[in-house]
Amino acid sequence: MDQLWLVAGLMFVLQAREGHAQIEPLVYDEQLLWVSGGAGEVNTYRIPLLTFTSRGSLLAFAEARKHSSGDIGAKFIALRRSADKGATWSPTYFIVDDGSMADGLNLGSVVVDEETGSVMLIYSLCFHLYQCSPSSTMLVESLDDGLTWSAPRNLSIQLGVKSFAPGPGFGIQKRYDPSAGRLVVCGHGNIEGDGVFCILSDDHGRTWKNGAALKSIPYNQPKQNLDFNPDECQPVELQDGSIVINVRNQNNYHCRCRMVVRSLDGGETLPVEELVFDHTLVDPVVAAGTLQKEGVMYFSNPANSQHRVNMTLRWSLTDGRSWESEALQIWQGPSGYSSMTTLVGNSVEDKKYIFVIYEKGHREYIETISIAKIHLYGGR
Ligand SMILES: *[C@@H]1O[C@H](CO)[C@@H](O)[C@H](O)[C@H]1NC(C)=O
Numbered sequence: 001m002d003q004l005w006l007v008a009g010l011m012f013v014l015q016a017r018e019g020h021a022q023i024e025p026l027v028y029d030e031q032l033l034w035v036s037g038g039a040g041e042v043n044t045y046r047i048p049l050l051t052f053t054s055r056g057s058l059l060a061f062a063e064a065r066k067h068s069s070g071d072i073g074a075k076f077i078a079l080r081r082s083a084d085k086g087a088t089w090s091p092t093y094f095i096v097d098d099g100s101m102a103d104g105l106n107l108g109s110v111v112v113d114e115e116t117g118s119v120m121l122i123y124s125l126c127f128h129l130y131q132c133s134p135s136s137t138m139l140v141e142s143l144d145d146g147l148t149w150s151a152p153r154n155l156s157i158q159l160g161v162k163s164f165a166p167g168p169g170f171g172i173q174k175r176y177d178p179s180a181g182r183l184v185v186c187g188h189g190n191i192e193g194d195g196v197f198c199i200l201s202d203d204h205g206r207t208w209k210n211g212a213a214l215k216s217i218p219y220n221q222p223k224q225n226l227d228f229n230p231d232e233c234q235p236v237e238l239q240d241g242s243i244v245i246n247v248r249n250q251n252n253y254h255c256r257c258r259m260v261v262r263s264l265d266g267g268e269t270l271p272v273e274e275l276v277f278d279h280t281l282v283d284p285v286v287a288a289g290t291l292q293k294e295g296v297m298y299f300s301n302p303a304n305s306q307h308r309v310n311m312t313l314r315w316s317l318t319d320g321r322s323w324e325s326e327a328l329q330i331w332q333g334p335s336g337y338s339s340m341t342t343l344v345g346n347s348v349e350d351k352k353y354i355f356v357i358y359e360k361g362h363r364e365y366i367e368t369i370s371i372a373k374i375h376l377y378g379g380r
């Protein structure tokens with residue numbers, strides 16, 4: 001029996017080296033992490049984020065909106081933690097409480113520093129400037145794998161005051177040059193001053209500076225339908241060291257599909273020459289998930305040009321230049337924001353799974369937040 005498993009394992013490794021032709025994702029397990037409208041102090045859970053820590057835990061975060069489902073209003077940041085690769089989850093901890101702010105916190109980007117093991121969560125306060133000013137970019141940090149969290153630190157002191165909503169999703173730590181080791185967190189501005197903006201740290205999150213910008217047109221002016229308006233986004237690093245950012249196309253400029261832009265200098269610039277529109281990635285204007293694992297790019301969104309329904313996983317063997325024709329439908333009903341992560345490690349198990357966390361409902365997508373464990377090789 002052991003020998004058979006060994007042979008199976010070896011074949012798996014050989015196949016994986018030869019290429020990715022056998023990628024055949026299926027939903028292996030699915031659990032609801034949060035249900036809105038329940039008892040207690042929370043009206044609605046939204047904006048799920050997910051990461052895998054360098055010590056091997058999964059951390060899931062969401063906005064716990066206290067009084068309504070709206071983007072403004074007071075909130076907690078909710079966290080659930082899994083120390084057994086997603087089999088079981090801790091109860092919900094509220095790690096940040098914004099009190100009773102009229103325009104409270106908004107998530108957010110989670111970024112793990114592999115060298116220090118630190119997990120940082122960056123979010124905004126007063127993003128919409130509704131009955132408050134200015135907007136602040138805040139950071140909380142855990143040095144013990146998500147068990148305890150620092151008091152919030154105000155990054156606007158270093159970055160300057162500006163409406164900046166990180167993510168939603170994860171930030172990256174560059175593995176390849178240029179700027180290996182750098183933390184890169186990208187997000188967007190407020191609707192008039194919208195665009196994709198990245199902030200960078202070269203000292204493990206101690207100090208941050210402003211990096212690349214891809215500004216909306218007309219910038220800092222009211223927008224019309226079909227204007228150029230890059231919004232919520234998710235960066236990933238390719239093996240050549242470039243950063244690809246998959247972006248919400250807020251005003252449906254050029255297509256009802258995703259914008260993709262690339263930085264060749266470690267997140268310092270986003271040249272317009274590197275901007276493309278991915279017509280395969282049809283999108284209803286939403287935050288979507290992107291992930292790079294072992295040379296394969298994955299993309300999750302509600303794949304429908306009009307409505308937030310049909311949560312779908314796609315995969316690309318060409319770093320997103322083309323997509324395989326098959327796709328995995330994760331949920332046909334109402335589906336909203338999504339984010340992904342992967343196990344990292346050398347065991348066969350670690351190579352087999354990715355996780356998609358997403359807003360899922362029967363009548364409305366804001367009813368629950370669900371996490372799907374995806375087996376990449378058809379259950380083999
Ligand atoms: C964060 O720092 C900025 C710049 O100093 C300041 O204007 C803002 O009020 C601070 N925000 C918070 C929540 O303390």
Ligand SMILES: *[C@@H]1O[C@H](CO)[C@@H](O)[C@H](O)[C@H]1NC(C)=O
Binds near residue numbers: 309310312329
């Ligand atoms: C769901 O997504 C798939 C893959 O993109 C697509 O073929 C299908 O038409 C979509 N269905 C709906 C109802 O949006």
